Structure formats: structure tokens, C-alpha cells
Amino acid sequence: MKHSSPSQPCVLVDDETISRRAVVFALNKARVASVDLADPQEGLEKARTMKFDLIYLDVDMPGINGFELCSRIRADTQNKTTPVVFITGLSDFENRARSTMSGGNDLIAKPFMFIELAVKSLTYIMKGRLAVSAAGAKRS
Numbered sequence: 577m578k579h580s581s582p583s584q585p586c587v588l589v590d591d592e593t594i595s596r597r598a599v600v601f602a603l604n605k606a607r608v609a610s611v612d613l614a615d616p617q618e619g620l621e622k623a624r625t626m627k628f629d630l631i632y633l634d635v636d637m638p639g640i641n642g643f644e645l646c647s648r649i650r651a652d653t654q655n656k657t658t659p660v661v662f663i664t665g666l667s668d669f670e671n672r673a674r675s676t677m678s679g680g681n682d683l684i685a686k687p688f689m690f691i692e693l694a695v696k697s698l699t700y701i702m703k704g705r706l707a708v709s710a711a712g713a714k715r716s
Contacts, residue, residue, distance in 0.1 A: 587611075633663070634663060660679060661682040664684075664686060
């Protein structure tokens with residue numbers, strides 16, 4: 577499912593092929609559009625030009641690791657507050673701490689259950705939209 581309208585939630589998925597397909601499958605089941613990429617540099621460029629509701633990153637990626645990519649995404653205004661969730665086989669304490677220190681909001685260990693990922697995605701998307709709605713109401 578590709579992103580089709582500004583009101584439809586959209587998630588950026590940057591991971592290796594098999595995991596990326598699994599994440600996109602889970603998002604499709606939850607009726608959430610996605611932009612999936614295998615190259616972290618492409619992911620960074622896409623995050624600079626498009627606002628996402630949620631971003632999934634792997635830690636172990638070629639060129640730029642997920643922690644560095646997350647830090648760079650956070651440095652740009654477009655997705656500065658977008659929730660970032662790491663999906664990785666590196667789920668020990670050190671990597672969990674690094675995910676938080678780089679600006680990540682959560683970490684899901686591989687292998688993951690599709691339903692867990694779908695529910696977590698919808699939860700982050702709804703929280704984000706409610707926060708935007710509440711901020712708009714305060715300005716009125």
C-alpha cells in the first residue's frame with residue numbers, strides 16, 4: 577500500500593528486504609500506507625521531503641546505522657517529533673539505551689509478531705494525531 581492522501585497515515589520503513597516485507601505486510605493488515613526503502617541515505621532524503629506518522633528503522637544498516645539515521649532525522653524539522661521505532665535483532669540493554677539516546681521512541685525485537693507491530697503502529701499514529709488535534713484546539 578502506498579501513501580495516497582495527507583489524511584491517510586503513512587509510515588517510513590527502512591530495513592533489509594525480508595524484514596521490510598514483513599513490516600509492510602503488518603502495516604497493510606492495519607490499513608496503514610507505507611514507503612519502504614532499503615537504503616538509509618534514501619530514507620534520510622525521503623524523511624527530509626515528506627512528513628510521516630511513524631518511522632521504523634533497523635539498527636544494523638549499510639553505510640549509516642539506524643542510530644545515526646535517527647539522529648539525522650531528528651535534526652531536521654520535517655520529522656523532528658515523528659515517533660521512531662527500531663526493529664532489530666540487537667535488543668540487549670546497550671542497544672536499547674542507544675536507541676533512546678539517538679532519539680528513538682521504542683524498540684521491537686526480531687522476530688516480531690505481525691499483530692504486535694500493527695497494534696503498536698496504530699497506537700503511535702493515533703497518539704500523534706490526538707496530540708496535533710489537541711495542540712490545534714489550544715491555539716483556537
